[in-house]
Amino acid sequence: MSRSIILGQYLPGESLIHRLNPRLKILTLVLILILLFTLETYSALAAFLAFALLLFALAKVPFRYLLRGLRPVLFIALFALVIYFFFTSGGIVLVRIGFITVESEGVIEGLFIVTRLAALVLFSLLVTLTTTPLSLTHGMGYFLKPLRYVGLPAEEVAMIMSVSLRFIPTLMEESQRLMRAQLARGADFETGSIFRKARSLVPLIVPLFVSAFRRADELALAMEARCYRIGAKRTRMHEDVILPRDWAVLAFVIMLLFVTYTFGF
Amino acid sequence: MVSRSAAIVEAKNVDYYYPGEGETVWPALSGINLTVAQGEYVALIGPNGSGKTTLLKLFNALLTPFGGEILVQGISTANEETLPAVRQACGMIFQNPDNQLVATTVEEDIAFGLENLALPPAEIRRRVEDVACLLGLRKLLRQPPHLLSGGEKQKVAIAGVLAMEPRCILMDEPTAMLDPAGRQDVIDTVRDLNKRQGIAVVHVTHFPEEAAWADRIVVLNEGQLIVQGSPEDVLTDLSLLHELKLQGPAAVELAALLREDGYRLPPQILHNRELVDSICSLERKN
């Protein structure tokens, strides 16, 4: 049962993309995302899309993961297409149904927007598929650090995120077990009105909270017993070293972006 | 009492109470005097609510006494600045294996205490590697804790404490939630650390067979230290144990019944083998 819970979307692997420093991976992703938003030509966008697919191939991510990752944005994409097709005017009239017209400008812009959306999703997906949730957390924690000066306890926030990651599978397993236990006592979580259904969740939610608080209590003691102190200086087992190849990748991406941006094909 | 050179933990006239409902306080421990010597294995037994867990938490400075004092290697646990030194010297293993692992992988969890001590990363990696080798956890280093068995989780917890190079390990019923194989594995591991590395152990247990291997047994009841002594003396005193609603080891209980039936068995039978050998020699005489 516990094995059925996969955290995040991480796909284990040993490719260069897997091994890149998570901080730089996040930074590079942000750069790419910003650029994607500013691109204006189809050719540049196509180049980016091709680049994304190339990276997927390098990371050895199976094609179906790519499709699965795009599925959640399908609805938004369709919605955007409809809006652009029917409500943007200009160019040649392609279709006319009654008073509704689809004009070429709308089609061109709509497709452009949707392709851009796909590219955004693909690049983000690449990062989440090739980085462990823990590394992602630490990477993001790093960028939170400057917020210390405005009073945000960055180190502690990173610790909270990583402890949450540790306990999500445990709590999911527990809620599954509780659900079965209450089913064995004749509980019914499916039938009835929304109000009835909401009420039927009480026998799940109350014990889940009780147990989560007990766990939190015990965990806090265990952390304290192992010398954890809020605000104290800590080191990390795996130093977050940025290797020459990380810089090389970043430099390469910046170059690529520069070229694409200036010449725009 | 076993007398060995230096004391690792000393409790001097310790009182502790939990705030009760309303104005009343519920005394959890009163007037406790106890010394744990270097390399000693102490089993702490007593009925539920007798104060065993409270005493362990006091040793680890998770609680500080209201009366008297606790010294860990001569350092008082009441001092905020020296807390890391106390907790590094006296590590703690809790009952529930699930709620004491902090990190998302085994290696990060073993490293947790060392990271808190702000050791250099290279040193942390070396110690994690050494401890994992010693306890046979190397294959599990990259695993997330929720995929481990209960026994493995407890061993990871022990590894996390061991990496901090403690002088004493405090264990609060570490095997209560494990299956027999996991239980044996954890007990063997701890006994081995005690024998080979001279790490003192304070082990709270309700399994009389586990307590029987200790150097010394300490019995608590209603917050008071009632008796302490060798397993041969304490665990064979069935009238005391039964009065506290505790059981003796099976060999002791059976020997007592057989003595009632007229078997002339030696007085200090503690382990199965002693009972079996005694019965055999009696039968051979017949």
Added chain:
Amino acid sequence: MFIGTEKLTHTYMPGTPFATEALQDVSFNLQQGEFALIIGPSGSGKSTLIQHLNGLLRPTSGRVLFEGIAVGSNKHELLRLRRRIGLVFQIPEEQFFSESVFDEIAFAPRNLGLDESEVEKRVNESLEKVGMQAEKFRNRHPFRLSAGQKRLVAIAAVLSLQPEVLIFDEPTVGLDAISRKNLYNLLTALNQKDGLTVIISTHHLDQAAALADSVLVLNQGRLVMAGPAENIFNKRKQLYELGLTLPPVTEIMHELAEKGLPVKTAVYTLQEARGEIKNMKRRYKP
């Protein structure tokens, strides 16, 4: 054939790289009124098996049979089944959610749609059955009872379904010696006095062994041994290899037998052992 399985196989997450075979080709049947144990190391599939018996999991292949009829997937059928086959999960008091002991125990009969006077009757009967006075406990807060009382209330909360079969997953985990003994007295009474079929999944044989009529042994999802308790518990070596240990008293009897003394090894309590050793003398002179 009262309750059992036919070539029951269960795969978690079939068709993914994470697929695990939790049960493989498990077939057995138990008679009405039996006291059965399902034993095996942790992760051997015990929990998966008992959840099948209650219709909480659907077989990947094979069937679960109750009174010779395959357990279906229809919701009403399942509800009927769960009314007749009660399942008490591990540490069942963790399911508590009510403000009073009464409401907690009333949850199941209310789910059956019984009218409030029948619910009331069932709550009172269930409490009395587990040895708690209804008047004294019905309005108590379930979270504020002692550990042993909580466990009894949790069992009463399943007894209020008035099941014919009662299945337990590790019934005594986390309890002290006294509560464990009380609980096994209760299980004996439910089995012998009320005629309930009792099935216990456990790896703590200490008390359970003495009560068992038949035993199923699981290892890595397969049924590796099954039969009358005496036959299974005599296979000490094989059980040991699976990480299962016999009760300490039984261990002593095995050790005596190994030394060549003519004792029966199927002995699980101190009093039985005492009688067996006393009888030994008579066996020398046939």
